[in-house]
Amino acid sequence: MTLTADATADFTDSTDLGYLLHKHPDKVQTFGLSVGSATVLYPEAGQESTCVALLLDVDPVQLGRTQPRYSSSEFALGRYVNDRPYAGASMLAVALSRVFKQAMSGVCTARPELPELPLNLTINLPSVPCRGGSELATELFGPLGWTVQAVPRALDEQIPDWGDSIYIDLTLTGRATVSVALRQLYVLLPVLDDVKHYWVGEEEADKLVRAAGDWLAEHPHITLITERYLKHRRELVASVVERLVPDADRSEPMPRDPSLGELRATAVLGELKAAGAKSIVDLGCGEGRLLRELFADNGFEKIVGVDVSARALDSAQRRLRLADLPDRQRARIELLQSSATYRDSRLVGFDAMVLMEVIEHVDPDRLAALQRSVFREARAATVVVTTPNSEYNQLYDGMAAGAFRHPDHRFEFTRAQFREWANATADDGGYDVRYASVGPVDDAHGAPTQMAVFTRREDAV
Known part of the structure; x- marks a missing residue:
C-alpha cells in the first residue's frame, strides 16, 4: 500500500519537509515492522514543492503468525489471503506512527520552529477501505478543514455491472502542520475501515486521547470515531468521551424521527x-x-x-x-x-x-x-x-x-x-x-x- 504527500511551504525551501519527517530527501530508507517493512522515499524534492512517499510492504506469512487468535476470518486461509497488504487501514496507521514518530509528536530538534508552520498539503491514498460509502470520508475529514475527494473503486473494472467495492481512492487537500495531518490520518484510517488488526484495550484509549485530544471533542462524529477506533468496546468509548468532554450535557438527546x-x-x-x-x-x-x-x-x-x-x-x-x-x-x-x-x-x-x-x-x-x-x-x-x-x-x-x-x-x-x-x-x-x-x-x-x-x-x- 502507498501513501504520498505533496507539500508546498511558505518558508524558503519545501525540502525542509525532510527535517520535519526526520527523513533526508536524498535517501531511500527502509524500516522493519512486525508484519513487514516500510520504505520512505522522495519522488520529488525541490524548493517550491516536495513529495514524500511511504510504501508499506506487508508479509502475509508474518501477518498470519502475529494476528491474534480472536481475529475473525471468512475462510480458513483468511489470515494469509486478505486485503491488508494492499489497503491503507490500521496497518498503515501503525506504520505512520513508527516511521514518523517524532514528526507526529511535533518534535524537530534541528529546526524547532518548523513543526508549528502549516504547509499546503495534498495527501493521496489510492486504496482505502471505507465501510460506510465514500461520503463517510468527507464526513470524517471535512470538519477538520480538508477538501476531500473520495472516488469509489470498482469491484471489477472489467465487469462494471458488479458495482463499486468498499475501497476508495482518497485525496485530501488542505493546510495543516505535518504533526496534525499525521495524527488525523493515524486515527481516522482505521475508523474508515472499522477494523483493527490488533487487540484494543485501555492503552488504545489513551493513544486516542493523545492523538486526537485537540480536535476530537469538537468533531460532529465523535461517537462514531471513538466507537470504531476502539472496536465498539462500550466501556472504553465512554471513558474517552468523558475525558474529552468532561462537562458535556448527559441529558437525553432530543428525540428524532426514525429513519x-x-x-x-x-x-x-x-x-x-x-x-x-x-x-x-x-x-x-x-x-x-x-x-x-x-x-x-x-x-x-x-x-x-x-x-x-x-x-x-x-x-x-x-x-x-x-x-x-x-x-x-x-x-x-x-x-x-x-x-x-x-x-x-x-x-x-x-x-x-x-x-x-x-x-x-x-x-x-x-x-x-x-x-x-x-x-x-x-x-x-x-x-x-x-x-x-x-x-x-x-x-x-x-x-x-x-x-x-x-x-x-x-x-x-x-x-x-x-x-x-x-x-x-x-x-x-x-x-x-x-x-x-x-x-x-x-x-x-x-x-x-x-x-x-x-x-x-x-x-x-
Missing part, C-alpha cells in the same frame, strides 16, 4: 412477534442490520442470517461482535453463505423467514426460483417480504423519473405489481397473504415501503 430503515425493521419485528416465531431466517441479511435487532430480543431463540456475499457476512459478524460473545449467546445465532434462488436444506424447519428489501435485487427471470426455494422448499410458517414502492419514488427530491433507489436493484414494483406477484406466490405455495405499508403514507403514491406477510395454510401440502 425508514428503522421503521421497516420495527414493522418486521412486530410481525414476527405477532406470529409467535421463535426461530428466524433473515434471508439476504446483508451486513446484519436486522440481525442485530433480532439478536437483542431474547424471545427469538434461534436466528440464522443468510447472504450470498461473504464480505457482507464478515461485516455482519463484526457488527454483532460474535467473536466476543459467550458460548451460550453465540449458539443463538448462525451466519450462512447461500442464495435466495437455490434450494438449501439448512433453511428448512424454521418458524419464520424474512426477505427485507431482497426481491428487488433478484433478476426478474430468477424470481420463480426464489419463490420455489422459499415457499415450496423452506416452507416457513410465516414469511415476511418488504420491497420499495416505485410509485413513491417521485416524491424524493432529485430522483430522475424511472430511476431505482439503488444501483443494484433489478426492478421496483408498483403497489399493484407487488400484490399481483404476492397473490400468485401465495396461491402456488399454499399460503394466505396480507399487506401493510411502512413509512409515511401519501394519499396518491402510498408509502415508501410495501410489506407482505405470508402465513402457511394448515391444509397446505
Whole structure:
C-alpha cells in the first residue's frame, strides 16, 4: 500500500519537509515492522514543492503468525489471503506512527520552529477501505478543514455491472502542520475501515486521547470515531468521551424521527412477534442490520442470517461482535453463505423467514426460483417480504423519473405489481397473504415501503 504527500511551504525551501519527517530527501530508507517493512522515499524534492512517499510492504506469512487468535476470518486461509497488504487501514496507521514518530509528536530538534508552520498539503491514498460509502470520508475529514475527494473503486473494472467495492481512492487537500495531518490520518484510517488488526484495550484509549485530544471533542462524529477506533468496546468509548468532554450535557438527546430503515425493521419485528416465531431466517441479511435487532430480543431463540456475499457476512459478524460473545449467546445465532434462488436444506424447519428489501435485487427471470426455494422448499410458517414502492419514488427530491433507489436493484414494483406477484406466490405455495405499508403514507403514491406477510395454510401440502 502507498501513501504520498505533496507539500508546498511558505518558508524558503519545501525540502525542509525532510527535517520535519526526520527523513533526508536524498535517501531511500527502509524500516522493519512486525508484519513487514516500510520504505520512505522522495519522488520529488525541490524548493517550491516536495513529495514524500511511504510504501508499506506487508508479509502475509508474518501477518498470519502475529494476528491474534480472536481475529475473525471468512475462510480458513483468511489470515494469509486478505486485503491488508494492499489497503491503507490500521496497518498503515501503525506504520505512520513508527516511521514518523517524532514528526507526529511535533518534535524537530534541528529546526524547532518548523513543526508549528502549516504547509499546503495534498495527501493521496489510492486504496482505502471505507465501510460506510465514500461520503463517510468527507464526513470524517471535512470538519477538520480538508477538501476531500473520495472516488469509489470498482469491484471489477472489467465487469462494471458488479458495482463499486468498499475501497476508495482518497485525496485530501488542505493546510495543516505535518504533526496534525499525521495524527488525523493515524486515527481516522482505521475508523474508515472499522477494523483493527490488533487487540484494543485501555492503552488504545489513551493513544486516542493523545492523538486526537485537540480536535476530537469538537468533531460532529465523535461517537462514531471513538466507537470504531476502539472496536465498539462500550466501556472504553465512554471513558474517552468523558475525558474529552468532561462537562458535556448527559441529558437525553432530543428525540428524532426514525429513519425508514428503522421503521421497516420495527414493522418486521412486530410481525414476527405477532406470529409467535421463535426461530428466524433473515434471508439476504446483508451486513446484519436486522440481525442485530433480532439478536437483542431474547424471545427469538434461534436466528440464522443468510447472504450470498461473504464480505457482507464478515461485516455482519463484526457488527454483532460474535467473536466476543459467550458460548451460550453465540449458539443463538448462525451466519450462512447461500442464495435466495437455490434450494438449501439448512433453511428448512424454521418458524419464520424474512426477505427485507431482497426481491428487488433478484433478476426478474430468477424470481420463480426464489419463490420455489422459499415457499415450496423452506416452507416457513410465516414469511415476511418488504420491497420499495416505485410509485413513491417521485416524491424524493432529485430522483430522475424511472430511476431505482439503488444501483443494484433489478426492478421496483408498483403497489399493484407487488400484490399481483404476492397473490400468485401465495396461491402456488399454499399460503394466505396480507399487506401493510411502512413509512409515511401519501394519499396518491402510498408509502415508501410495501410489506407482505405470508402465513402457511394448515391444509397446505
